[in-house]
Amino acid sequence: MSLTPHVIRLSRRGRALGTRALGEDVSQEVREASRTASALIVDFQGVRVASSPFLDEVACALRSAIADQRQSYVLLANLNEDLADTMKLVLARRGMMLGALDGEQLEVLGGGPHLQETLAAAQELGTFTAAELAERLAQKLPNLHQRLAQLQDAGVISSEEDPTARRGRRLRFNVADLQSAGC
């Protein structure tokens, strides 16, 4: 599914992002954007360093955006090694996960290797049902549903009713095609 996400470019605020106060400003921007955007990317391109209080504010705002608008993709993009490392610690302290985009590769910050493997397979499929992904990963459905729920919580996949389902209710899952994001 191709979406044109709303991109919040943090480099507009500087290359060194610190202080909780600045984090609160960015959080406000995230909250406002998430009310209308169908997909949201917080782009760290050009940001050299950010402190954990700043990243903590941003992570909490993104988590709220995911919870409020479950149809949205909410991702971080272009974190350098230091930023990714600090963000992982922030997320671990909060018991949270967030999706991060590096080029065209998605990863789950704060998630284990099993989630990364699931996400990589999902990204190859693009749009899929749980059964299709379970087959590809040779996993049992209940186990896979648990992983899909975690990936949705991390904001990297979304789901919608499958109109082609012959009986009952079936969900189709989407991993966003974010090539148009310009990240």
Place this chain on the structure above:
Amino acid sequence: MCGRRGGFVRDPGYAALPTRSSWSPDWPSMRAHAGREVRCCESELVEPSGRPLTLDGVSMQYKDPAAISVAEDVRRDQALTSFLGVEPEGEPDTELMIYAGPVESLDVVTGAAARMRVARHLRKHPAGTVTLIPPRDGAVAGRLVDLLRPLPEGLTLTAWEDREDRPRYALLPATQIHDPEDAHLAGEAALEVCEAARVSEERAAIIALAVMDLAENALLHAEDATDPPIVAATVVGRERVVEVVVLDTGRGISESGDAEARLAALPAPLNGAGILPELLRIGKRHDLGVRIEVLAGTGRLRWRWNGHSTSRGLYVPGTTVVVTVSR
């Protein structure tokens, strides 16, 4: 006192300068005319009582006292006690004279403490001025002046000859932080000057983080602070060792019954929350030497990634955090 550790002295050549320890409310102070160095010699001064005082070739007058005399090694706690100790109230136009002629060595804390004292004096004495007699040693004087740039209005340097070829000492001159936006801008500035000074990207990142978040910490957590916090950074030597200081006048730790115990409680796991463990963690990841020193009241904390220790020292006002980043 004239020991190697420096501090306040009675310099024989400047016999009329009060030392902090000998200061009393009726001590006469002096006014040196801008641009001229005070020297003990012939000209006559007359204090209000009519008693003549021989001092210098410069005409002087008595004012309410405000003078600081520092000498020799004025680093770390010596700087803090010298510049930020008890001070007289004085009149609105009181002049503060800082006599630093005999200073032989100083550091980033010296610049920050001097900057805070100058700002405090000019704030408390709106019509007052500050006269700084820089160290006689040109290199040491250059470092002090470098840390105080841009010189605040109201601060006069005597006997100072600026030279373009002095090696740069202050990465970030001593700067007052009034709000979180100031803290953020200081961090941005630190990143920029580190790049210009060819400090590695990894070290620059640590320095910028230290500047921003320690300054914000000081704004948020310094209890009953009398002055805005000051941040400064210096770079020295072939190794390009960088020192960052954030100085605040918060009384929470320094005035607590046991400052050492309060500081001993600070160290957190490196994967824990807080800016200090974060700096150590990033340093370790990039194989850099990061050291943290905290001076508050009589407590001292020294912290590296592989351990920390606390001790007691001279009483210093407020809380001073020094982060040293080396290769």
